[in-house]
Amino acid sequence: MTESRLKLALVGCGGIAQAHWRGIQNVATRVDVTAVVDTHGPAVTAMAEQTGATGFADLKSALAQGDFDAVDIMLPHDLHEEAALACFDAGKHVLLEKPMAHDLASCERILKAASDVSTVFMIAEQAQYWTDVIRARQLIDEGAIGSVINASGSFHDRVTLNPDAPAPWRFSLARSGGGLSIDGGAHWIRPLRMMMGEIDEVIAVMGHHVPRMEGESWSQALFRFENGTTATFTALNVMTAAAPVEMFRVTGTDGELQITGGRNGELLLFNGEHPRGQVVMSATEGKMNSYGAEIKDFSEVVLDGATMAAPPEFSLGEFRTAKAMYRSVESGRWEKVW
Ligand SMILES: NC(=O)c1ccc[n+]([C@@H]2O[C@H](COP(=O)([O-])OP(=O)(O)OC[C@H]3O[C@@H](n4cnc5c(N)ncnc54)[C@H](O)[C@@H]3O)[C@@H](O)[C@H]2O)c1
Structure with missing residues (x-):
């Protein structure tokens, strides 16, 4: 990418989204949150107010109408695959909270889909x-x-x-x-x-x-x-x-x-x-x-072509x-x- 800043959608505005948002404000400062997505109305309203981003009630409408190049998926584990694949299809860079999915077959399908596109895929594991x-x-x-x-x-x-x-x-x-x-x-x-x-x-x-x-x-x-x-x-x-x-x-x-x-x-x-x-x-x-550090790492991989601290396959460990x-x-x- 030639841009110097990354437009990011937060997908899932529950517990961990607060830690990611604090990390973006304090550490991953080249990231602009431009969209927030949650099926739970009060959660998306609160996050839109906090971030100043546009709120969406579902990922499909965010992908159709939102202005962002990357997503940070923070959903229940059984929804990781569907969300990640939809974002790859839409040409987005994907940061996906751990664990990659709820079962191994789902992880393998996500990794296969990631290898078929040229956008960045990273698993968020702050302990790295x-x-x-x-x-x-x-x-x-x-x-x-x-x-x-x-x-x-x-x-x-x-x-x-x-x-x-x-x-x-x-x-x-x-x-x-x-x-x-x-x-x-x-x-x-x-x-x-x-x-x-x-x-x-x-x-x-x-x-x-x-x-x-x-x-x-x-x-x-x-x-x-x-x-x-x-x-x-x-x-x-x-x-x-x-x-x-x-x-x-x-x-x-x-x-x-x-x-x-x-x-x-x-x-x-x-x-x-x-x-x-x-x-x-x-x-x-x-x-x-560390949440900010992982999002900063992701943004530098997308914006600068940097090498991520740990490739997504490593999280299978x-x-x-x-x-x-x-x-x-x-x-x-x-x-x-x-
Ligand atoms: N790295 C960490 O320290 C850490 C800590 C907690 C959770 N997590 C991970 O983050 C992810 C989310 O966990 P959480 O604790 O924030 O869960 P949560 O239940 O607090 O938040 C999930 C949010 O997703 C929303 N949601 C559910 N279905 C949706 C859909 N189809 N479309 C859009 N929004 C939808 C819910 O309304 C909720 O607000 C999980 O992968 C979890 O393992 C990581």
Whole structure:
């Protein structure tokens, strides 16, 4: 593209659209939101007011009448394929929220459609831009903790229940494709892959403690990476209160890296030089800005021909890990990811 700014339509004006909009205002500053789309009237009205964009009640009319070159699709998982394919057909660049879809066949059809057009396709996975995880990988590569042995990732996600309202779409297996592991769990599986390498196989247990949620509301798994290292993975929906969690720990022969959670999260290095631990950096700002960073990356790929941080196929790693966890619960055995 020869333009220096990107006209973007926000498709789906629910929870995550707010984080994307903040990221556009604060970080992805070459993006102009010119259209917003949602079938829920109050949601589209509110987003049109916030952004100053034209509101549309459905994607079809936005594609027919809207003024934009790219879309940011933030819809329930079972609607990703139809929306992405319609946007490819209309010649739009597509940023699609994770997971790519609710089932693998749908992901494959989306990837095929993307390969048949010349517009940009990217999956929005903000963890790819977490600066603490990027720095941790650099420290591992520099040998700061020796040879990596194993790791852990712990994910807690608050769920707010309204017993009088219909169950949210993500509580339906048919709509979401799984429970917490395929959904928010992706943001913990991606960093583990960034720090440790590709996952080869998994063994998992999971359960259901959130009323009306068909998919799992907690899971624990052991991942074995292709390089022979391992990691434990924990995902938990929190309904009331929970103790603070350590987000990640990577253990090596000569030390450890730890990424603490919460508002004041930090990347810490423990090794012979720093036996009591050294604060390498704050983990907070990079996480806060990561939605903006992913949209900025997308805009630079479209506008400048830059190379995206991770191609869309890479996001199949989280997707396939979660699906392998579901197979493992059925079989009671290790299951291959790829
Ligand atoms: N990256 C992250 O941290 C993160 C966090 C939350 C959600 N997500 C992802 O974002 C996507 C949306 O999740 P959410 O939590 O914002 O969901 P949500 O339910 O809050 O919002 C979805 C919106 O889509 C609208 N919608 C439904 N069907 C539509 C249609 N056919 N056309 C237009 N609008 C339609 C709904 O009215 C709703 O406003 C999912 O892929 C989810 O996994 C990512």
